[in-house]
Every structure is written in C-alpha cells, then in structure tokens.
Amino acid sequence: MTLKIYTVKIIYKTLEKKMKVKLALMSLLAIASIATSLQASDCGSSLLSGRLDLTPPNSVPNTALQDFINDGPSWAENVKVSVEEKGADLWIDITEFPGTSSAAVAPRIAFLIGRVSSGNHSNIVFADDSRGIFVIDEVVLKNIGCRFVIEQEGGENPIVLMREFYNALLNYDGRERVAPIYNGNLLGDTNIALSVNNDVFVPGWVLSAVK
DSSP states (O other), X not given: OHHHHHHHHHHHHHHHHHHHHHHHHHHHHHHHHHHHHHHOOOTTSHHHHOSSOSSOTTOBOHHHHHHHHHTOOGGGTTOEEEXXXXXXXXXXXXXXXXXXXXXXXXXXXXXXXXXXXXXOOSEEXXXXXXXXXXXXXXXXXXXXXXXXXXXXXXXXXXXXXXXXXXXXXXXXXXXXXXXXXXXXXXXXXXXXXXXHIIIIIXXXXXXXXXX
C-alpha cells in the first residue's frame, strides 16, 4: 500500500510539473501574440480598415489636414481646428467647439489626426492659441489612430484606444504624465482614462473654444 501511494505521488508530481510547463509556454505564446498585435501598424488589414474606410490611414497631407477635419464627418460634431507645423511638431488648436458637442469628440479628433495625417513629426501638440497644453509622441498617436475605425465594423474598441492615449499623454510644460500611473487593473485603468478625459483633457484643450 505504501509503495502504491508513493508511486501515485510521483506520477502526480510529474503530471503537475508537465502541466506547469505547458501553462508557462501557453502564457509566453499569448504574450508574444499580444506584443505582435500591439506593435503592428498595418492599417490596411481588413480588421483595421473597416468595410467602408472613409478615413484611409496616412492619406491627408499637412496642408489639407485642417480642412479635412473642419469639413469632416458628422461625428466630428462641427468642431473646428487650426493646424500648424512648428519645428518638428504638429500643433492642433480647437478654435470652435459647439456647446452641443460631446466630450467624446475631443479624443476622436486626436485619434483621427493620428490615423489620416501623412506628415512626419516628433510630437503632436494640443494647443490653445500659441500655448502648448498637452503633447504626445506622434508614433504612439499613429499607432492608436491606425486602429481607429468609427461608424462601421472593424478597428479597436475605443475604450482600449482611450486607455492607451491617456497613458501616453503628457503635459506640454514639464512633460509629466497627465494621468496617474495605471495599476494594471482593467476597470481601474479605464476609470482613470475616463476621468482624465472628462476632467483634464477636455477642459484643458477645449474649454476656451466652447461657443
């Protein structure tokens, strides 16, 4: 009886060890898959481009970007912007924000710029007249915009994009994070992003242009 119990224990430990190795390999494969999808910026894929892509990636030069947004789709909610290159950066200033417009339109416009802009800059600066307010690395914004598809099937969940956007957004002066450091909790990080959107980004970038 003792020998049988000992044999069973050995078999159980062997199976347990194999299971742990298998789970570890599965975790590594999952992480690798996620990393690949995050690093990819192939906006031409069917998932990212949508069925009727009215905002093709990298399709609008800087000279036409302002008019493209100001004459843009209905979900831009008649918000108007000015676009100006300053050195290596692209500055975006909201010049008119109708009182009926929603808070969600501000990050939408940021994502749209990241998607369609064909320019090559170091940063995108969200400004009020000549004063920089917030700044984000253009590569980061383009990666977000690449996955931004609206009013049709395709693209990334906008909440995911919002979390990434506010995780990368910095104050222009001092270049500190706008959002508190994320804790890795999905619900907690989402709440942080929504709070930053409603309490910091929208008032900071939009308020002076509200009509």
